[in-house]
Amino acid sequence: MTIQFIDSSAGLKDLCEQLAESTWLAIDTEFHREKTYYPQLCLIQVANDDVIACVDPLKIDDLSPLMDVFYRTDMTLVFHAARQDLELLFLLRDALPQQVFDTQLAATVLGYGDQIGYGNLVKQCLNVDLDKAHARTDWRQRPLSPEQIDYAADDVRYLRELYHQLEAKLVDTGRINWLKEDFATLSATETYQSNPESSWLRIKGSGRLKSSQLAVLQQLGVWREQRAIKQNLPRRWIIKDDVMLDLARFSPSSLDAMNKIRGLESRDIDRHGQAILKAIEAGKAVPQEQWPVMKRPQPLSNQQDALVDALMGLLRKLCDEQTITPVAVATRKDIEALVRDQDSPIKHGWRHEIVGQKLEQFLAGELKISASQQQLEIQ
Structure with missing residues (x-):
């Protein structure tokens, strides 16, 4: 099948006419994010059973005709690992x-x-080895070679076949409705909205700070996030995470004191010093009852830990019967949350349907397990 390379408004209009009768489309994107806060869209790949096309957003000013096709109420968009692609659509x-x-x-x-890569899934389902020669391509560069375009097209060429095959298997196994909640989460706007107030939670090492220091870190995080958004720069280009931690830990009260913060360059102090001091003061002014608190669960007792071990064994047995990888259903932390009577992914959706209910029954004494030769038996 000929791959269409669309780099004009006229070509885009013609493509949209070809896609007009589609009820589903396989979609992928190429983007660049190393030097920006927001991903820079560089290529859109789209396919149905009759068309494969690569659309060049760097050459076409108005993508709205294609977006109108994508956002039709009767359209299903097919992705592999959809979050980053959907983030780009949300921004557009x-x-x-x-x-x-x-x-x-x-x-x-x-x-x-769990979280199988596209290439591995194509190999397992379609017995095709994908070319990896252009995996490190800078998709901002033009012109793209025919080999690069063909490589990009592979991301939807086989995606449509995966869609047909996996959807059929979901129907055959009675699992077609299991993913409704997961797919709904992918389509929820809050999944992609930035929240400067909680950006400090992504800073590694914050758990080692005191609550009063976390209040300062939170205000510094708000400032950095807003600055990164405004300038469209990576957070680390504003201030690095380890410097953010030291600023919160030592809370310098002057520009001179900032010179003692390791990793804080003179140019950073010149550019951001006053704003940093303002954020630190705002953090210090937060009332104690409003200080952020890192939730550190109490260690499990020996009996609780043994109970988690038993539940993990039951999880593996139930997943083996369903031919599902246990880690795709629940982690040990998820099981620990269940033992603590806290919220856990295994209490919701398809995970609860196939495993969670059984684990809850075991905890309630309504289900027993025993050993039979070299396997568990459920009673």
Whole structure:
């Protein structure tokens, strides 16, 4: 099938006419994010059973005709590992398509493993080895070679076949409705909205700070996030995480005192010094009752730890019966949350349906397990 390379408004209009009757489309994107806060869209790949096209957003000013196709109410958009692609669509449209299908999530409930990569899934399902020669391509560069375009097209060429195959398997196994909640989360705007107030939670090492220092770190995080958004720069280009931690820990009260913070360059002090001091003062002014608190769960007792071990064994047995990788259903932390009677992914959706209910029954004394030769038996 000939790959169409669309780099003009006229070509885009013609492509949209070809896609007009589609009820589903396989979608992928190429983007660059190393030097910006927001991803820079560099290529859009789209396919159905009859068309494969690569659309050049660097050459076309108005992508709205294609977005109108994507956002039709009767359209299902098919992705593999959809979040980053959907983030780009959200930035373009300030809205999200409401019908999505993620082949990575579908593969999870069909026993192909947790967070399986596109290439591995194509190999397992279609017995095709994808070319990796252009994996490090800078997609901002033009012109793109025919080999690069063909490489990019592979991301939707086989995605449409995966969609047909995995959807059929979901129907055959009665699991077609298991992923409704997961797909709905992918289409929720709050999934992609930045929240400067909580940006400090992404700073590694924050758990080592005192609550009073966390109040300062939170204000510094708000300032850095807003600055990064305004300038469209990576957070680390504003102030690095380890410097943020030391600023919160030592809370310098003057520009001279900032010179003692390791890793804080003179140019950073010149550019951001006053704003940093203002954020530190705002953090110090936060009332104690409003200080952020890192939730550190109490260690499990020996008996609780043994109970988690038993539940992990039951999890593995139930997943083996369903031909699903246990890690795709629940981690040990998820099981620990269940033992603590806290919220856990295993209490919701398909995970609760196939495993969570059984684990809750075991905890309630309504289900027993025993050993029979070399396997567990459920009673």
